[in-house]
Amino acid sequence: MSTEPNSAPTQPSQRAGASPSPPPPAPVPLTPGPRASKLQEIFDKALARTLRANSYANFSGCFPTPAKHVPASLESVWRQLNAKLEESAKAEFEDILSERDAVRQLNELDRLVGEARVRKDRGLGGDSVAPHTLSPEELYRAHLLPQLMETQADLDAKINSVQNQNVELAGKVQAQRSEIESLLSGLEAVVADLEGAAAATTKFTSERQLRQEAAQMDGEVKARSEI
Helix, strand or coil: CCCCCCCCCCCCHHHHHCCCCCCCCCCCCCCHHHHHHHHHHHHHHHHHHHHHCCCCHHHHCCCCHHHHHHHHHHHHHHHHHHHHHHHHHHHEEEEEHHHHHHHHHHHHHHEEEEEEEEHHHHHHHHHCCCHHHHHHHHHHHHHHHHHHHHHHHHHHHHHHHHHHHHHHHHHHHHHHHHHHHHHHHHHHHHHHHHHHHHHHHHHHHHHHHHHHHHHHHHHHHHHHHCC
């Protein structure tokens, strides 16, 4: 008796008709671009001006006695001091660039500016307004507009809720007013009935009293006639 091998169904590597994934964004090069290079150039110039300000003439003027008696030693100290200052400044600058990821960020800015220029040259986004051309009030309103719209939406929702509650309360008040008017109408009818009953009772009492007085007078007249 022969056994058939278990054949697993083949899975297609890709679904038919599936759209390909979008390509990942291009990596930002870590080689200094125009802005990063300009930043390095500005730092180098500033450091050079600082070192020139600390010239040997200025340095030796602070130490006249060693400058007169041991000028070679003083000059050696000055050179070591400037070298240490330059080394420390460059190391600290490199640490700042590394901590802030400045080269990559500036390269990304170069890329965005380049893309914006290409779009502008192609006539894309011609109606857009550059942020630096806006007035402070326009920038202020532009930053606050999303928050103001959200706050306005919350206020509108609360106002609608309060209005709905007011309509519901007005309906309840109207229903209670109608009920009170109905009770007052019924009470007026009861009062009218009571007043009618009181009037009838008063009339009946008066007539009864008159009959009693008439009977009493008849009795007195009969009594006198018998005498």
